[in-house]
Amino acid sequence: MQICVLGAGVAGLTTAYCLAREGHEVTVIDGQPEVALGASYANGGQLSYSYVAPLADPAVLPHLPAWLLRHDSALRFIPRFDLQQWRWCLTFLQACRTDRARQTMLELLSLGALSKATLRELVQREAIEFDYVHNGKLVIYRDKGQFEQARRKMDYLVGAGAAQQALDVSACVNLEPALADAGPLLAGGIHAPSEEAGDCRQFCLALARVLRERYKVCFSLGTRIDRIVTEGRRAVAIRTSGEDVPAAAFVVALGNGSVPLLSMLGVRVPVYPLTGYSLTVQSVPGFTPAVSVTDLHRKVVYASLGSRMRIAGMVEITGMDESQRADRLALLERHAKEVFPRAGNYTAKATWCGHRPATPDSKPLIGPTPYGNLWLNTGHGALGFTLACGSARLLADAIAGRTPTLDLKAYALTR
Ligand SMILES: Cc1cc2nc3c(=O)[nH]c(=O)nc-3n(C[C@H](O)[C@H](O)[C@H](O)COP(=O)(O)OP(=O)(O)OC[C@H]3O[C@@H](n4cnc5c(N)ncnc54)[C@H](O)[C@@H]3O)c2cc1C
Incomplete structure (x- = not known):
């Protein structure tokens, strides 16, 4: 046909x-x-099959005032005269119910497992190269309360078949020595050893x-x-x-x-565009993480792609503005330097702004x-x-x- x-x-x-x-x-x-x-084009590069937390989750509700009011919040909402934006936000709020968020997690987990198997078959059959690594992922938490909440969510996902384990701070640094500088900031981490990464473009x-x-x-x-x-x-x-x-x-x-x-x-x-940004820097051996890392507090993801490190983050519900905003890129760089101050050559970086085509759930x-x-x-x-x-x-x-x-x-x- x-x-x-x-x-x-x-x-x-x-x-x-x-x-x-x-x-x-x-x-x-x-x-x-x-x-x-x-x-x-230049997304975070994480193949995040078993860590599939939807954005619509009851845990985001207490953070809504900060999204609306703080200019340096990773998640930002700028209201517009746009019916599509308001409709999307209302449906998003409805999807933030615990039962719906849990059901979504299970459905994304199943789709993730099918994706992983299908991608592996494709790569084996066609021998394509895209800096594909089976390096696992560590989600780091800075707040003890959030870490405890994440452990409970993890128990639920592990019960549904996801491979994840909770690590204390020293186990996080043992697993990923490039986190040594950030150690004092951390409360713990969730490790998903079966996650992968690669360059999407x-x-x-x-x-x-x-x-x-x-x-x-x-x-x-x-x-x-x-x-x-x-x-x-x-x-x-x-x-x-x-x-x-x-x-x-x-x-x-x-x-x-x-x-x-x-x-x-x-x-x-x-579908509504959720704007995000990325930086790509040349890696510094010994200081660039080998494991993919997600800093949940800042909503920033890190992936090693060959000799480069990709840093991606920010979620803006602001419409389809094509311009790269220098203040948001600078904020992303500051967040990256907090966790990995020596991991890359931040002066010679490639910058990008993209729009996630997102559904409310x-x-x-x-x-x-x-x-x-x-x-x-x-x-x-x-x-x-x-x-x-x-x-x-x-x-x-x-x-x-x-x-x-x-x-x-x-x-x-x-x-
Ligand atoms: C900052 C950021 C970080 C991300 N990190 C990750 C990550 O770590 N892991 C992950 O899994 N995902 C990540 N994503 C999400 C992922 O990048 C997107 O979900 C994915 O790229 C969407 O792919 P797509 O093919 O649907 O859309 P697109 O890649 O946008 O493709 C749509 C295509 O349609 C074309 N098009 C649209 N309208 C028309 C038209 N009228 N005529 C002709 N052509 C048209 C466009 O030119 C475009 O090429 C991230 C996204 C962003 C922005």
Whole structure:
């Protein structure tokens, strides 16, 4: 079958891969001149399969006043005259109930496990390189109360099959000696030894090469999609800046770009951009962490990618402003220097600002739309790299009419 995948970020490319492997004739369209120039460009690099805490959690509620009032808060909300923003925030607050947050955690955990297995198979089969490491992850806490809360959440996740263990401060520093400088700041950590890391953009570039060369996937890059042309309840073509592209089926994997195109068809997808920033510095051997680290207090993640260290963080509910804000990047750098003062050459850094395409409950949207042959694979939020391969696998099963490994209802638009 001829299938058109809209979007060449990590969600679109992994979807194209799963579909092309099944013998479909796949075309990938993206408005940018190269793949992975959206949210997949310089993200945190963590493949966080078993530490899948959704942002919508009752624990965030006491922090809301700080988000609203403090300029140096890692999480910031700037209210706008934007119905989409307010609707998203209200649904987010509803998703902060303990029972819903726990259910979401289990569903993300299952999707994470499927993603890990699917990514490993892909890497073995196609031998692609993207600074992929099986290095585990340590989530560090500065506050004793938060650490105790995290231990309880960990017990719940371990009961559901996640591999995690709680470490006291000296065990944290033993595991990751690069944390020695930060030792006095810490209250403890949760170690997830099965986590991985890699460079998402390199992964996308390598996968696109494989798709072109081995699976004869056609790429139409630098091609803006203006609308999806429908007849009755079926999509028939993609209207681009050039010509209409017909196909038998279509997958919307446009990240934040999914919202305007689908709303033209009367399909409302609850995706909102959560802005974040990253810094990439050259590593300093002996001082750069080998294990991926998440500083929960500051909401900053660290991953070693070959000879570089990626530092990513900040969550801003402020809309799709494309400018990199110097004050937020400077704050991110200050936070990094608090924990790893000697880990990288901070003067020669690459900076980036990206927009996580996030749903209020932190689960992606995978599956059908009201248009029979128009499918969704979008809204992966803060875990798009982690969940991409499993999401693509599930969607390919659904398109083929097979019963997917996981119940698609959990990720459906109508959930
Ligand atoms: C700061 C930060 C740190 C992160 N850290 C991590 C992490 O450590 N681990 C993790 O798993 N995830 C992380 N993420 C999340 C992850 O990067 C995203 O979830 C993921 O990249 C989303 O992929 P996507 O393919 O859905 O979207 P994108 O990569 O944005 O791809 C969408 C594509 O659609 C195209 N497009 C949109 N509209 C149109 C249109 N009208 N016409 C043509 N083309 C269009 C865009 O050009 C783009 O290429 C992070 C994100 C950020 C911002």
